[in-house]
Amino acid sequence: MCSLAFFPPPLSPGKITLCETNNELVSTESCQKQDYGPLSLYFPRESLKPHSRTENSSKAAFLQHSETLWIRSATVDFYFVLWGFPAPKWLSVSSGCVLALLQRVSSLHGALFPHLKVTSDCAVRAFAWHPHTEKFAVALLDDSIKIYNPKSATPPTLKHRLQRSVASVQWKPLCASALAVACQTCLLVWHVDPCSLSIRPSSGCAQVLSHPGHSPVTSIAWSPSGSLLVSASPVDTSMMVWDVAAESSVPLQRVGGGGVSFLSWSPDGSHVLAATPAPLFRVWETRMWTCERWPSLKGRCESGCWSPDGSRLLFTIQGEAVIYSLTFSDTTGTMKGSKAAAVVADLSETTFTTPAGDIIVGGEVQLLAWDPRGERLAVLLKGDSEAAARPAMIAVFKTRNDPIFELLPCGFIQGEPGAEPRLMQFSPNFPHGAMLTVCWSNGRITHVPFYFLSAGVPHLGLNGSPAMPQPEERLVDHGNSTLFTELCS
């Protein structure tokens, strides 16, 4: 079992990890010679105006009505349809009282469900790489989403009336343009034409998917085949499986756990991890949508990630400083996995001595990320923002899944002094190894490349393909093509 004690000590405070070369994480400029580097971004909080909408003065000119559109239309229509004349005074007064009561109850909501409050000190709320190209989407604190593409200078900005408190964004696989956004009240699917030069796509490009009772949506996951989208809310016991184009959904309801707080679809498309706010998580099998329950004991499942072939799931539990592993051998569509989760890494607090003093690293895990080749595992360790000696850190492991699962220490990633890592994601197609994109609490987005030669990559298009003749050769014998011989039957 790997533990933090085997790790090389972190860099001295003030130094910023830039990349991995020659098997070590370095802060020197030696990385810059490599030619690949998407742009780093910086979003200081002050540059965003999260409440710009409320400052609009035009709002004061109108009476503010408190009832939602639905309730208003329901009461009025219902009454009108049923009795044929408008509602009298007493009815409107009493329904007003009921509405006030409802509002009072709903204002308690935040107190009752503390896990639903979005803590937002970071200017970047969500981040997503496109699975096939070099563009990524960044959701900001002011509820806008920017799409950065190395080939275009001005990033398009997506804004929508319903796009509030974005919790997650994800690009649709096998598609150039669709971006799913988990919002406060609904799910938006933007269709951003990659060839369009428009800086501000109209809200007509967004598809609104909503289902009564299914809000706030906090986690989403596309199936790797690009056909289905799963969305979940921590207060809705049912998870929605959307057929996005048809705008139809199938609720998958399981009562235990009280909701779904985290979703992750395995890269081979066969399983979905659904963690609940309670100490319980489920692993769904996506062929017939049945699930395995894993009632874990200590706390709720905080984060999880799948190996690239979908056979292994790593997850962490709140309150425990270890990484668990589950294996699935999926061949026939039925789940035949291990009976118990095994501990593969110990992340308990470890003290490192650096020139500037002792640093304590370790503890609970906030986020896990595994690179698409299955060679690097990044673990975001929670720190203590008050104590300077206990910073939040990203620990990186070298991993191997075949023939046996191995975790080896690689090093720590650290950012600017005072900046905590908040989000991280591996770039899906980095040619020279792996690249981790980290969003820091001060609004900076940096990319940390890991340069290594991968051992036997199951990368499509490189190995295992039939030998193709060069196009020139094909042009020569144009008349009787030899490659695609027709098998006449």
Added chain:
Amino acid sequence: MSINLSQKLPVNAFETKPFARDSTKRSMLDKHSLATLTHGNPHDKKVVCWRAAASIAWAVLLLPPVTALFVVLSRVSLFHPIEWITECLSILTSASTMFSFVLLCGVVVVVGFFNLEYYTVTPSIACSKIALLAQLLHPRQCLHAVVHCIMGVIVAWCCAFTIGPRYQNLASVCTLVDGDPQLCLNEYHLVLILFGAFVGYSHSLFGVMHNMNYVPFHAVQQYKYLRFKGNLPLVVKCSAIQSLYFTRNFLAVYFFLGYIPRSWLCDTLSLHSLNPLDSIAGLLDLAMLYHLWISGTFLLLTWYLTVLLFRVFVTEVYNFPVQSAFTEQADRCLPKVLPGQQPMVLKFLALQDLALLSQHAPSRRAQVFSLSQPGGHPHNWNALSSECLSLLADLTQRLVAHHETVAINGRAKLHSAGSDKKSVSSDSSGLSATQDISTPRSAFLRSAGAAAPMSPNTGPFTSDLDSPFSSRALRRLAPHLVPSSPWSETVQSPHLLRRGPQLWSASTEREISSSFLSFFSVPNSPVQVKHFLGRRVLVMYLFNKLPEASSQALFADSQSHIWALEGLSHLVAASFTEDKFGVVQTTLPSILGSMLVLQEAVDRHFKLPHASSKPLRSACSMGDCTSKTLRFALRATLKTAIYRITTTFGHHLNAIKMSAEHRKRLQQFLEYKE
């Protein structure tokens, strides 16, 4: 008790065979299947009938708990709970309840049988009001309405019997002003019975208007029990809300027309009528309203449950073997079933199975890619791929024909021949490209033979197919050929129209309006003109095309194309690593070509007005929601399918021989710019 029983069942407890064996309806259904489905392999045909029988059996099994719930809710009295419960228990165990229960079982069986008889997997979409009217007045539909009316009366009678003495009898003893006890009409009973008939008829009417006989397939596979459980709350909500609307409508009708049945009954049975109910005060009796509503909910719930069970059972995945070692089973294999002539639903099940096996079953994929033992021909792959390609080519052809019609109409209106001619010529070139690309076995010829009713040219001659005397199997084959289907107007040549003049085939909007114009040219008195204007508005209202309908109708059976695309693209993507003999390579150019041609046609179709407007979503209805959005699903699936192939093969696709135009298009996909 049965609720508990069904809840405790294991996941795959809805097995077809055991319940069908228990069912008393087995012999009837078997006879039926033999009588109506005369050609093809009887085994596969029986699958649907078995499933329908099982669904009916389950609907009958669910009847006792629903009835018990109804009895409890209908006699609710919160102030006397003990009395309430004992009363309910005594009612539930009485002999008369048993009798009405037997009646209800009969009703459920008949409704289930009608489901089996009237269901379709491709919705029939009326393109104008007049087509909808024609659907409603079709003899087949009239029979449906009348039978459901009668069923409604029977259910309402059972309800009247169980609710209580107030509704039980048609006549009651009453005392008139002069003191003699006499027989009076119990109008509550009459109201409830009429309400049952009304709900039954409205159910049938709504079924046509909202395509309730359409059986949608889901993108997400679930076990039957879980699917049923997931849909149950929706069904209960739907029936309660629908019943509320029906109650409102019924009250309005009864308020104006209620005196007719009442006076007729009073006259024929020489009864007296006290305090007629068709006044505002009479109808606003809250207890009666509640009883009407709960009876309507009960009626609709039992029927909707039957529909739901039928859908759940019919759309269950059926595993066709890819190849079989035994010759007697060869007819049941996927490559034989897929292109065969058979009820549409079997073709759909086969396509669904193909799409699923291409995604989830490596061992079955290996069978698809395998070669035949003596000879070494890839028969399986050839049969599957050519059938899928012919489906795609069929859709392309249909889209191109539709686009041409629109272009011609536009030219007639605008006299702007130039641009339209260009687009038409490019259409035809696209079409010929498809034909060039298609496999040597010529999917087109086969599609012209096998799927003849689908091809646009036969559109107007569907009257014989739609007549009530034609066999059911024939009608299944051409389920979406509603009168005035969108491509009935593609052929307007006079001799064709002479051969098959049909009342509503018309789409003759132009003809009609021109005839009216000629009529107007004759000088008439103002009164006549006004009269005709009124009629003209009505006629225009009836004949005007519904905006999205033609687009919806074009894509009515697109679920099959979606599966064909998914199956093909997954198989091709899997072939990159799994196809040992290079079987797929031979057809890869034609697959890519037909997908790109279809993509072009779909893109052009979505540029038409109304094609890309989203339909209004009805939150709660038992009708189809999915059929209206099928074209969007097809567009997305098509793009994903092409991306799946390009992502898997990458630059290897450059080695494929294809036209420059297609290569340009493909390059866009390779660069993720579509």
